[in-house]
Amino acid sequence: MRNCLILYRWLFICLLILVHVSCRQEKDDPTPSAHYRVVKAVQTAFDGNLTTTYQYDNQNRxxxxxxxxxxxxTFAKAVPTAQxxxxxxxxxxxxxxYTDRKLTKPELDGGELVYGSxxxxxxxxxxxxxxxxxxxALANFQSFRLTQTFQYEYGPDNLPAALIISGVAPLSERxxxxxxxxxxxxVHVKLTITNARSSEPTFFEYDVQFDNAPGVYTNFFALYPGITSFNKNNLINTSTTHFHDERGLLVKRVKKGNYIDDVTTYTYETY
Known part of the structure; x- marks a missing residue:
């Protein structure tokens, strides 16, 4: 009987330890991609400042x-430059x-007014x-002119094995x-550039590093149709420093500049 009591006591202690560890893992595990999304990015740079806000619908899109x-x-009291x-x-x-980027004020480009894209x-x-x-976008979004196309070729893992970005004449860069x-x-990129002004293609090959935080703009294809939206984490280069909070989220990115640093901070919400 005494041995049974000792056994039950040890089982009870082990159960408490298991519950404690499980709860601690749940508390400490950030898993931000499932719980957080960016709602504001604030950028200060040599060539200007920018606050960008992100809103989602009732389907979390x-x-x-x-x-x-x-x-x-007080940025919300300012007149937006684009939406x-x-x-x-x-x-x-x-x-x-489709997505529309509408400028608050149309801009003159090549002798014609451009209202956005x-x-x-x-x-x-x-x-x-x-x-x-x-x-x-021309004529207040009544007519359009193609500027470039993104074309994707996928591998067996459904990630892009290749991305082809093609411009239009006369340069026709590809x-x-x-x-x-x-x-x-x-993590590894090979780039081939061709255009109408050069008879020989230009080649680049390089490696890319990433942090461990969920990508701020993963699946943001509406804004970033390039590789950024496919990457799981955030790209790091030699001139950039990342800062993360206790949730494991990227909250600040500092890019070294010649005059002042380019600093971007991110704010998230739960959903």
Whole structure:
């Protein structure tokens, strides 16, 4: 009987330890990608300041992105410089249809007024983004002119083995990126550049490093149709320092500048 009591006591102690460890792991495990999303980015740089806010709809989809030319806490009282409106396909609703970046004031470009830009998305039969067309918006978004296209070629892991970015005439630049992924990030890149002014292509090859924090802009294809939206974590280069909070989130990025540093801070919300 005494041995049974001792056994039960040890089992009870072990159970308490197991529960404590389990709760501690749940508390300390940030898993930010499942619980947090960026709602504001504030950037100070030599060539200007910028506050960007991100809003989501009732389906937790990115819906509106607004750009302000100030970084003060009263930024919302300022006149925005531009606003992105994200439009989704009705079936399925997870597909992007197109996004508009509307300038508050049209800008003169090549003798014509430009009111912003539009991106149109085409998916393949497996539900992956296949082509993104970027267009210049003219006549208050009544007409459009193609500026470049993004074309994706996927590997067996459904990550892009290659991304082809093609410009339009007369330069007709064509950038072909070939990627090797490791742990969800494009860690090795081969780039081939061709254009109408050069008879020989230009080649680059380089490695890329990442932090361990969930990517601030992972799956932000509406804003970043390039490789940024595919990467699991945040890119680091030799001139950039990352700062993370106790949740494991990237909250500050400092890029060394010639005159002043380029500093971006991020604010998140739970959902």
């Amino acid at each position: 990115l819906s509106t992105v607004t750009e302000y030319p100030v970084v003060a806490d 992105h409106i994200v439009h989704y396909d009705a079936t399925p609703p997870t597909y992007l249809d 539009r991106r149109r998305f085409v998916y393949d039969t497996q539900g992956r983004i296949a082509i993104v067309s970027e267009l210049k 950038n072909v990126y070939v990627y090797n992924f490791l742990n969800g990030n494009a």
